[in-house]
Amino acid sequence: MSDLYQLSITVNDTEYQRAIEPRILLSDFLRHDLDLTGTHVGCEHGVCGACTVLFDGHPIRSCLMFAVQADGHHIQTVEGLGSPDNLHVIQKAFWDAHGVQCGFCTPGILMTLVPFLENNPDPDEAAIRQAISGNLCRCTGYQNIAEAVKLAAESMRT
Amino acid sequence: MKPPPFEYYNPTTVDEALSLLAEHGYDAKPLAGGQSLIPIMNFRLAQPAVLVDLNNISELSYIQPDEGGGLRLGAMTRHHQVEHDPLIAERAPLIFEAMPMIATSQIRSRGTFGGSIAHADPSAELVAVSVALGGRFRLRSQSGEREAAASEFFLGMFATLLEPQELLVEATFPAMPARTGWALMEVARRPHDFALVGVAAVLSLDDQDRCQDTRIVFLSVGDGPVTAHHAAEVLRGQAPTPELMRAAAETAAADDIDPSSDIHASAAYRRHLVKVLTRQALELAFERAKL
Ligand SMILES: Cc1cc2nc3c(=O)[nH]c(=O)nc-3n(C[C@H](O)[C@H](O)[C@H](O)COP(=O)(O)OP(=O)(O)OC[C@H]3O[C@@H](n4cnc5c(N)ncnc54)[C@H](O)[C@@H]3O)c2cc1C
Ligand code: FES
Ligand code: FES
Numbered sequence: 037m038s039d040l041y042q043l044s045i046t047v048n049d050t051e052y053q054r055a056i057e058p059r060i061l062l063s064d065f066l067r068h069d070l071d072l073t074g075t076h077v078g079c080e081h082g083v084c085g086a087c088t089v090l091f092d093g094h095p096i097r098s099c100l101m102f103a104v105q106a107d108g109h110h111i112q113t114v115e116g117l118g119s120p121d122n123l124h125v126i127q128k129a130f131w132d133a134h135g136v137q138c139g140f141c142t143p144g145i146l147m148t149l150v151p152f153l154e155n156n157p158d159p160d161e162a163a164i165r166q167a168i169s170g171n172l173c174r175c176t177g178y179q180n181i182a183e184a185v186k187l188a189a190e191s192m193r194t
Numbered sequence: 195m196k197p198p199p200f201e202y203y204n205p206t207t208v209d210e211a212l213s214l215l216a217e218h219g220y221d222a223k224p225l226a227g228g229q230s231l232i233p234i235m236n237f238r239l240a241q242p243a244v245l246v247d248l249n250n251i252s253e254l255s256y257i258q259p260d261e262g263g264g265l266r267l268g269a270m271t272r273h274h275q276v277e278h279d280p281l282i283a284e285r286a287p288l289i290f291e292a293m294p295m296i297a298t299s300q301i302r303s304r305g306t307f308g309g310s311i312a313h314a315d316p317s318a319e320l321v322a323v324s325v326a327l328g329g330r331f332r333l334r335s336q337s338g339e340r341e342a343a344a345s346e347f348f349l350g351m352f353a354t355l356l357e358p359q360e361l362l363v364e365a366t367f368p369a370m371p372a373r374t375g376w377a378l379m380e381v382a383r384r385p386h387d388f389a390l391v392g393v394a395a396v397l398s399l400d401d402q403d404r405c406q407d408t409r410i411v412f413l414s415v416g417d418g419p420v421t422a423h424h425a426a427e428v429l430r431g432q433a434p435t436p437e438l439m440r441a442a443a444e445t446a447a448a449d450d451i452d453p454s455s456d457i458h459a460s461a462a463y464r465r466h467l468v469k470v471l472t473r474q475a476l477e478l479a480f481e482r483a484k485l
Contacts, residue, residue: 085298100232102228
C-alpha cells in the first residue's frame with residue numbers, strides 16, 4: 037500500500053477530512069468512504085456516465101479522477117440535489133414525465149442536466165439529446181427522459 | 195477494475211514537475227486531465243509507479259494571442275475552455291470546430307489540449323488538426339527546451355518525440371494566411387464518439403483562386419495522423435473545380451492511406467469514407483477560402 041494522503045473535500049456543502057490511498061477513485065471515495073451511494077458506477081472508463089458529479093460546478097466522470105485530486109475542491113452529488121420529500125425541480129420532472137425506470141442511470145443524468153439547464157434555459161429536442169448523449173440508459177429508450185428535460189426546463193423558467 | 199497503487203506528487207510549478215520526472219524517469223507519468231490515463235490504469239494496461247499531477251500548475255493553463263496573428267495554448271488548457279474561447283474561434287476556427295466532436299461534456303471538463311497531443315491517439319481530432327494547421331509544440335525538461343513541428347512530433351500509435359523526463363508545455367499555431375479555408379469532417383456513431391474516419395483540410399488560394407497550399411490530414415486510418423501528400427499534389431497550382439476535388443479525393447483514398455479493419459469498420463469502408471469525406475471537406479474549405 038502506498039502512503040496515505042490527507043484529504044479535505046467539500047461534498048454537498050459539508051466538509052470531510054479523510055486519509056486515503058492516492059489510487060482511490062473519486063467515485064469509490066464518495067460511495068465507500070462517505071457512504072454517498074447515489075453516485076453510481078457502471079463502466080469505470082468514462083463511457084456510461086452513471087458516475088457523473090459536479091466538480092467546482094462542472095460535470096465530470098468521478099470514475100476518471102482520483103479522490104486526492106479533489107482536495108480543496110467542491111463536489112456536488114445527487115444527494116445534494118433534493119430529498120425524497122423535497123425533490124429538486126429536475127427530479128420532480130423526471131417523476132412526472134416517467135423519466136425513470138430502474139434508476140441506475142438517473143443520478144448521472146440529473147447531475148449532467150443541472151449545469152446544462154442553467155446554461156440552456158430553453159433547449160430544443162436536438163440540444164437535449166446531445167446533452168444526455170454521454171449518459172447511457174438501458175431502460176427508457178430516452179424518450180421520456182427527453183420529455184422530462186423539457187418539463188424541467190419549463191418549470192425552471194416559470 | 196481498480197488502478198494499481200502509485201506514489202502521488204502534486205507540484206505547483208513546471209520546474210518542480212520536471213525535477214520529479216527527472217528523478218523518477220521511466221517509472222513516472224505526468225497526469226493531465228486523466229481522461230485517457232485513468233481508464234488505462236483502471237484496466238491495468240498501464241501501471242506507473244509514480245504520478246506527477248499537473249493539475250495545480252496554473253502557469254500551464256492559458257490561451258494567448260501572439261504578435262503574428264497566431265496563438266499559444268498552455269498544455270493544461272482544458273477542452274471546455276478551448277471550446278468556448280472567442281480567440282480560438284477567431285484565430286483557429288478549425289480547432290473551434292473540432293472541440294464539440296471530442297468526447298462528451300463531462301470528459302471535456304477535465305481533458306486537456308496537451309494531454310490529447312501527448313497521448314497521440316491516431317483517432318484524436320486535435321492531433322490531425324494540429325498537423326493540418328502547421329502547429330508547433332514546446333517540450334521542456336530539466337536540461338532545456340526544444341521545439342517540434344506537429345508534422346514531426348507524432349511517431350506512431352501513442353508514440354511521440356516526448357522523452358520520459360520531458361513535458362509538453364505549449365502548443366503554438368501560426369496565423370492562417372489570407373484566403374484560407376478549413377474543414378473538419380468525420381463519421382462517428384454519435385457526434386462525440388471517436389471517429390471511424392475523419393479528415394481535416396486547410397486550403398489557401400492565390401489571387402486567381404488557384405490552390406496555393408493544401409493540407410489534408412486524416413484521423414483513424416493509420417498509426418498516427420496521416421497526411422495526404424498525393425492528393426495535395428493533384429491540387430497544387432490548380433483551380434479547385436468540383437472534378438479536380440473529386441480526383442484529389444480519389445487519389446487520397448487510393449494512394450495516401452493504408453487503413454486496417456477492426457470491429458468498428460472494415461478497411462474497405464474506411465477507404466470509401468476517406469473518398470467521400472475528403473471531397474466534402476475540400477468543397478467546404480474552398481467555399482470558405484473564397485470569402
Ligand atoms: C469515453 C471517452 C471518449 C473520448 N472521446 C474522444 C474523442 O472522440 N476524441 C478525442 O480526441 N479524444 C477523446 N477522448 C480522450 C480525451 O480527449 C482525453 O482528454 C485526451 O486524450 C487526453 O487528455 P488528458 O488531458 O485527459 O490526458 P491524460 O489522460 O492525463 O494523459 C494522457 C497521456 O499523456 C501524457 N501527458 C499528458 N499531458 C502531458 C504533458 N503536458 N506532457 C507530457 N506528457 C503528458 C500522460 O502521461 C498520459 O500518458 C475520450 C475519452 C474518453 C474517456
Ligand atoms: S462509471 Fe464512470 S463513466 Fe461509467
Ligand atoms: S432507467 Fe434503467 S438505466 Fe436508465
